[in-house]
Amino acid sequence: MIGQQLLNGLFLGAVYALFAVGYTLVFGVLDILNLAHAAIFTAAAFAAFSLAMHGVPLPLAFLGAAVMAGIIGILLDRVAFAPLRRRNAGTLVPLISSIGVAIIIGAVLRGIYGVDERHFTTGGLDTAPAIRVGGVTFTSVELVIFLSAIVLMVLLSWTLRATTLGRHIRAVAEDRIAATLLGVDLERTIAATFFLASALGGAAGVLTGLEYNSVTLDMGSPIELKGLAIIILGGMGSITGAVVGGFVIGAVETFAIAYGLSEWRDAITFGVMFLILVARPSGLFGKRALRQA
Amino acid sequence: MLALEKVTVRYGGVTALDGVSLAIERGRILGLIGPNGAGKTTLVNATTGLAPLAGGSVILDGRRVDGLPPHRIARAGIARTYQNIRLFGALDVRGNLAAGAFARRARLHADEVRSLLERAGIPHVDPGAQASSLPYGDQRRLEIARALAASPGVVMLDEPAAGMNPAETHRLVETIRAIAAAGIAVLLIEHDMTLVRAACDSVVVLNFGEAIAHGTPAEIARDPVVVEAYLGTGAEALA
């Protein structure tokens, strides 16, 4: 029983972590809380749906949607954040700017897709067989989703640690001015950061859409705020923290549901977040960890 | 009269101030010098309640003020300027002076504004000008005027001459002497030895959080311990 719950928590947590990583990456590098992240999450899910409806095989639809999400991320920066950077507008104004973009993205999606719930009718999502291993049960779909999330996070970690781009991103996160003086192309690095963060957030959206076989306009609402709790728990700006935080919250939620506290699970999540902010705002891993990815 | 008795401040594992004692009397100017990182600003922060004391006490006119929240200490009559200017940039000059007088009950009249600007050496400044639009030197002096607006018993000036040329620094000596002459106890943190020598009645030297020397500017310039602490570049300026 515990094993099953842990597994459920793991599966849930993986997607949460994937979403949170994008959130925290932008904060770590730019000190901006990007509230359009959840809107991109939703947009990617719809994009994957559209691609799948036109006959694109699911794996390609997934990748296509993630890439599209990344591009939206770059545009988001160009339109809503870059002008503010030049103006030295501080950290709260971009937050509001991101709300504006989130509203626009939501409105565009509503215009294109209407308010109805959409389902993936291909890929046999509803008929995937259950697999039994040890004492636990899961479907192949759930497994693939979980592994996809893990692979993407590992890829991000590798990118940050082992590539030149990753070094540049970490440099900008540590000290923007010093990084510029050392020859880092600031705007390109920031654009790349937004691409990565939004692609991952979008990937999380597609995976969530596949997990529940449901794509709706408000599928981003629950995770939008939950994502905040996760990155606070893990430490703002820490990739490791976002991953750990995602799994912890996933576990907390799963166990809450299993032990009959389902309706209260959000209160528990935000209660934990509130306590952390009061007692130890730097969370588990704090901001420093971005440089160690 | 402000006295620090064996004041100790620790940040994590580092002892920023170690048992420092000094006293400032009304009408006198005490200089506080020392290499960078010696703990000068920490001392001011500890006195004004911004840094918690790990030991010792701060006594103002016979009353212990350490442990009080910063705003209470300010209201008790200790005013300060900041190493990096901290004016209320969006407010105008008059507004900054009104801010300085916050703790006092009275409203600031136009002639008080003029008098404060005069005492700070900027009588020409337009009271309606936005504080952040003033030239650098005037901003520093506005901070001094703001400190005076509180009618304080003690004024702590944290590197007021930073960025000033020799002529401006010379004028600053007069300004500071006049403040003390009005009966205020003045603590002057400075790197500029010309200013220290010209303005201060006595000097305390800090190094690594300890007070290593205390005396007149002439005495401490000759003190071998002090010379060694400055190790060369500063030593020439002292002599």
Add this chain to the structure above:
Amino acid sequence: MNALADFYAKHSQLLNQIGINAMLALSLSVSLRAGQLALAQAAFMGIAAYVSAILALTYKWPLPAAILAAVIASTVVAALLAFPVRRLRGVFLAIATIGFGEIVRVVANNLSLTGGAEGMSGIPADVTTPVIYAALAAVALALVALSRTKFALAVTLTREDEHAARGVGVDVGAVRTLSLALGGAIAGLAGALYAHSAFFITPGDFGFARMEEILVWCVIGGVTSPVGAVLGATLLSVLPELIRFLADYREITDGVILLAVVLFAPGGLGSLWRRGAVRVRV
């Protein structure tokens, strides 16, 4: 006279909405003027709405008493909230208050006292448009009176530079608590009036979506200007009605206006009304 009565009858719902939204925007502007991005207004509104609804509906309290009790409740909660968040600034304060709002929403969603997810209906709806606007006027006058006091100076100094504010004797902690409590009171009044002018309330009425709306009004109107806040709320409440054919595009218009203001008129519309540096009365 008839034309006026007709206008009122047709648009009373909208007029009520504008009045309440303006009050909510004012309540947030109080916190923003102190430099705190405390995003708990919607939660305070909800707390007061439920308290008033429960007292009036379930316990049959007379309306004025219920509303008063509700405002007291939201004010007290706001003042209490100030304590655990006293060391939080900027984004962290915003997130903490958002979290608080979510907890309040979940509680309202799950208690039978509050009607759970279905909310409460049949609330005594005796609050009329004139009452709402009288309350709005009272709040506005109170804020104007407050702006001439030393508290207003303390608020401005706290917003400009907390550190230096302490140095001139401002009790920054008290300023933060009082502005949060004041915001809680105004939002509470708006919430109680809302409960008694709408016919039912649900937890979803007081969640993050509402909070975002309030923030948008304040930003568009001008973050630190109360006049601006009211302007923003009014404009965005009225806009979809004025341009009915744009109703479908209301959302995207909101978003575009918000972006445009942030990018091109960062002081908000209210800054077009104010000029130059803040003049502090001496």
